[in-house]
Amino acid sequence: MSQQRVLRIVETVAAGALVVLAAFAALGEPPTTSEWRAAAFFTVFGVLAAALTYNTSKSTAGTISFLPFLSVALVSPNLAALLAVLMSTLLAEIVHRRPPLKLVFNTAQHTFSVAVGIALYLAVGGESVLTGAPQILPFVLLVATYFIVNKLAVSTVVAASSGSGTLQLWIKSIGGSALYDALSMPLIIFFAIAYARLGPGWTAILALPMLGIRQLYRTVYALEKVNEELLQLMVASIEARDPYTSGHSQRVARYARVIAKEVGLPPRQIERVEIAALLHDVGKIHEEFAHILRKPGRLSDEEFAMMKLHPIRSAELVAKVSHFADLVAPVRAHHEAWNGAGYPDQLAGQSIPLAARVIAIADTIDAMTTSRPYREGLSLEKVRAEIAAESGRQFDPALADAITTQRAWSAISETILRAQLDLPATELRLTYGGLVPGNTGEFVALGVGSKDVVHAA
Template identity: 45%
Template structure:
């Protein structure tokens, strides 16, 4: 099944499941206390505000902080009518900005589906509406929050997994493991917001609006700071590479290859990011003046010049050490030219004494050298690179990583220039589908 067909079929399935779940919840508990729906309406309005104040994360991807008001509405009055109000509010919010119709349908459906599951669990475990019993009902409350977040994030991960041909569970883990702490924090936060409404009514909603705005500003500022820092590092790396026309883009490619290799061997998101950053900065030491005449020299290097060039990992590590937030990647940068058999430099480390990040960067650095055109040869292809890696297995390369990498179907990703090595957001997936369908986004 092609990516286009699989993603669209999946969205239709989510929409159908959401509709069926809402009908099922109605059949299970049809009675509605209309007076209790005011809270759901106010909280949906707060969520609408959170959507309006969404911030750009990357390209056409936006971040928002609207799930907390939705969850608060569900525990205030767990009913099919609450889900219907939330779904209607989510639909109106989706109509504000230009999006594909299929993306709008998915975004609304996943909220309705997650809400139905959360409410069903809440009721089944004996949870009462907080408007009737404001006491903290630990088990039903915590379980409902977890179920909502799990169904919501899993539905997104499944769409990405189907589109990219990856394991859904692995995609979910890579995209959400780093935020699990925030999800746990959501449990008491949702209860706190619900109590604010129960105890203070409209004033509680006002407090909630202020908190949503504060969360939005906090998340946006954090993201902007991270983006700025990353862009400054990339700018610095590009400045270093201006000295050698044959290495233009080298560090960015090595960073991408390192990210893919780290994913292939099963590392977690934090380790992948750390190794990717180390790979980006592995050659920054070449900006030192002692390397300038050697980098610009045509032809082969003398033994003395080669000895000087072998100092660049040390110089790179010294520069990285000046950045307080990057202390943990210094070893990976310093030892990225150490060979598995101990014949590398600068410290002749051997085997598992070489940091894991360095061993991964060694693969990535060598692969880039092999797949880049040089004055003396053309770039090698996928089969030739695989052969070379096996040839130097246990000599230059970690044999375990080598075996896993060359046998993995993801090995081909190293040769796909459109593969950034990152897990794509759902927006990016839908944008890719749109381009392949050659139809404009819905205005």
């Protein structure tokens, strides 16, 4: 059913692109020779920019192709610009070996988005920068229209393929890149005026550093992605030893991320909390824990004492990676309790690292919501009530109070349900870096002394 919806959306967008192309050909001013030359130049520029596209999720990609697309719209606001966008996108899609459906959609939606933007640009008095200076209002309208239509098209098709809400995805996409969209506007004007005043040669020279920076950022992003996937692989291999906690660390990392976000931590700190949560149980790879992890029932006192060592072992392993130096203390302290009754160091209150306090809640949420051979997982409302009950004892009261509000708990509950169903949240999380943002979208209680909790976690 979702595939049929996607197909209908692609057909609609493709039909819209053909209609606007026909309208510009029949009703618009015919391009001059200079405008055709500009279109040819920006087609090449567009192919190079689109070639530096990289995937930001399973469904979306980030690209800087909007720079040549909107620059050529200022130089040749007519059929020539649309054909430049169409050809550069089509060639780039072929280079990336996109499946036919994605090829058609991406080519059509970029062409349609630029066409709508040019139509409004001309309607409010905009003209080619070859004959005059760009006017602010028409230019802002061109850029805003392009981004709005582009992101709406991508959000619609991603929502259809994933079952998410179109409006929610669109708002998230718009809000997440509004600042970068605004910061990109001078670059668009810069390349349009450079071409009009200096010609293609100098414009190409000026574009090279930007493309180089973009390639560097793409490489860095790819390395970060590989490192992230290696971490996931390592954690998954460790958890394979315990059939009852498979996926535990990944879920705890997801819960920790949403908790950190809901309590207002800055983005960089959220990222580090998430990584610490992913690594919090890596010490269980030690052979001394193997027979305990395979045990289906409650732990004996001796086994329980042994399991209390796993935060220390985890911290020791994390300390071997210099990039994770700031994560050692949170990993070691993730079983500490606000009232000092935790382990291994009996830390209390603010002496417990903030990241560890977040992980402690996320860890317990997963322990309580996961069914075990000797008990069923608790309902979300019971989990919420248990967190509130342990506020000031097991958990940081400020964190516990913040996440048990109706708004915050709704977000956390959605994350828990998605994790349990193994449905990854589909987000248009577009990544930016350096001087060149890539913001155009493409479809591509149980208390601390409980032996059950320790074994489940």
